[in-house]
Amino acid sequence: MGRRRGRAIHGVLLLDKPQDISSNDALQKVRRVFNASKAGHTGALDPLATGMLPICLGEATKFSQFLLDSDKRYRVIARLGQRTDTSDSHGKIICEREVQVTPAHLDAALETFRGDTMQVPSMYSALKHQGKPLYEYARQGIEVEREARPITVYELQFIRWEGDELELEIHCSKGTYVRTIIDDLGELLGCGAHVIYLRRLQVANYPNHRMVTLEQLYELKEQAERQQIEAGELLDPLLLPMDTAVVHFPVIHLTSVVAVYFKQGQPVRSQHRLPSGEWVRVTEGDENKFIGIAVIDDDDLVAPRRLVVETYES
Numbered sequence: 001m002g003r004r005r006g007r008a009i010h011g012v013l014l015l016d017k018p019q020d021i022s023s024n025d026a027l028q029k030v031r032r033v034f035n036a037s038k039a040g041h042t043g044a045l046d047p048l049a050t051g052m053l054p055i056c057l058g059e060a061t062k063f064s065q066f067l068l069d070s071d072k073r074y075r076v077i078a079r080l081g082q083r084t085d086t087s088d089s090h091g092k093i094i095c096e097r098e099v100q101v102t103p104a105h106l107d108a109a110l111e112t113f114r115g116d117t118m119q120v121p122s123m124y125s126a127l128k129h130q131g132k133p134l135y136e137y138a139r140q141g142i143e144v145e146r147e148a149r150p151i152t153v154y155e156l157q158f159i160r161w162e163g164d165e166l167e168l169e170i171h172c173s174k175g176t177y178v179r180t181i182i183d184d185l186g187e188l189l190g191c192g193a194h195v196i197y198l199r200r201l202q203v204a205n206y207p208n209h210r211m212v213t214l215e216q217l218y219e220l221k222e223q224a225e226r227q228q229i230e231a232g233e234l235l236d237p238l239l240l241p242m243d244t245a246v247v248h249f250p251v252i253h254l255t256s257v258v259a260v261y262f263k264q265g266q267p268v269r270s271q272h273r274l275p276s277g278e279w280v281r282v283t284e285g286d287e288n289k290f291i292g293i294a295v296i297d298d299d300d301l302v303a304p305r306r307l308v309v310e311t312y313e314s
Contacts, residue, residue, distance in 0.1 A: 006037035007232065010058035011239025016211040017045050017053040017200075026214070030055050033217045034235055042067035042203065042245075044126055046179070048088050051200035052211055060242035062306045063293065067245050070204035071154065073171045076195055078182045080164045083192030085138075086124040087179035091194070099164055099191045106161070109188045110168075113181055114156050118148035122180050151176040166193070169201075205247070212238055242308070243290040249281045250274060252294070252302055259284035263291060267301035276300070 013034075017026045023044040031039040040061040042054045051074075056064045081099045084091035121127050123138035127146070137144050152173040159167040170178060179195050186193025202208060217235065224231040252272045254262055262268045262282065274280065278296045282304075283289055292307035 006031075006035045008058055009034055009036050009232065009236060009239070010060055010242050011056075011236075012060050012206075012242060012244055013055045013057065013239055014206055014211045015053045015055050016213045017050055018214060019050050020047055022047050023053055026053060027055055029214055030217065031057075033214075033221055034232070040064050043072075043174075045200060046088065046090075046198065048090055048195065049198040049200060051198075052203050052206065052208070053200070054203055054206060054245075056242070056245065057239065058242075059308050060245065062308070063242060063245040067204060069174050071171065071173055072176070072200060073169070073202040074178050075159070075169050075197075075199045075201055076167070076178050076182060077197035078166045078168070078185070078193045079196045080166055080186065080189065080193050081191050082194055083183065083186055084194040086194075087122055087183040088195040088198070091124070095192050097191045099189075101189050101191060103161075105189065106158075106166075109185055110156055110158065112188065113185065114153050116150065116152050119151045119175075119177065119180055119184075120148045121146050122177055122183070124179075125177060149175055153181075165196070204245075206240075206244070210240065241290065243281055246279070246281050246293055249279050249293065252280045252282050253288065254282060254284045254291075254302075256285045259291060262294070262302065262304055263307060265304050265307070267297060267299075267303040269300070270302050273300070279305075 013030060015026060015030055017023065023041050027039055027041045034057060036057045038061055039055060039057050042056060042064045045053055054067050081097060082093050083095040085094050123143060124135045126133045129137065129144045134144060153170060155171040157169040159169055178198060182193050182195050220234040221231045224234050252270050254268065254270065258268050274296045276296055276298050280294050280296065280302065281290065282292050282294050282302065284291050290308060292304055294302045294304050297303045
């Protein structure tokens with residue numbers, strides 16, 4: 001018996017990931033609820049973490065890379081006085097020190113993380129070394145030399161400091177490890193620190209209020225069963241359009257005639273004038289249907305890069 005393919009459903013779901021499950025587990029649960037033929041997430045959250053995990057379904061997976069590259073915003077609570085091997089509360093305590101930190105000392109330490117800096121990723125990260133994630137080496141007790149990577153912390157806001165708990169909000173660039181910021185902060189303060197709470201508040205410009213939980217998805221599926229209707233009638237309206245992943249790109253509109261050539265993979269000319277190398281969203285026809293993304297080439301042509309297949313219906 002052949003494997004069921006699932007529905008050809010397309011869009012972006014803003015999942016509010018629960019604590020203590022992996023991002024991939026959350027992805028698979030969403031895929032099964034929607035019975036989607038294809039799904040992918042846009043940047044893993046640690047099992048400890050909760051919050052926004054954009055999940056791309058169907059043709060939207062073609063544009064997920066642009067969400068991986070986007071800015072993120074987090075709320076984090078750190079415990080001062082203890083350092084762990086994973087830099088969070090899931091790890092083993094490797095050092096305990098007395099917390100002797102003044103407000104002035106904390107302010108000065110926080111300032112060093114703002115702006116453009118270099119960060120050495122944690123051994124407990126999904127970055128790969130020779131084809132294997134670093135966390136696999138870490139679990140075997142193997143330390144791998146890691147190169148520092150450039151990151152940007154646009155905002156590092158102090159929220160509260162009560163006892164040994166420090167709460168911060170961080171707006172940062174792609175590739176930033178909040179656990180590493182907290183571990184480095186703890187060492188700079190001389191007391192050690194690790195993450196006990198982490199929530200992703202925002203990815204790119206996606207609205208926080210559009211997040212949905214797994215429980216809400218299950219409830220809607222059960223409601224559909226009670227009403228004897230297709231689950232998609234209740235679930236699909238939760239999806240955001242697939243081009244929201246690239247909404248920051250300028251838009252180029254093509255007539256339906258010109259769009260035929262574009263959808264065949266041919267560079268086309270447009271009335272729009274944009275710099276060479278610029279990424280653009282491309283729409284067609286009276287309905288401004290999203291048909292893919294392109295790059296302006298050296299001849300001022302709109303060169304297709306990723307196309308939405310014709311099976312997509314707007």
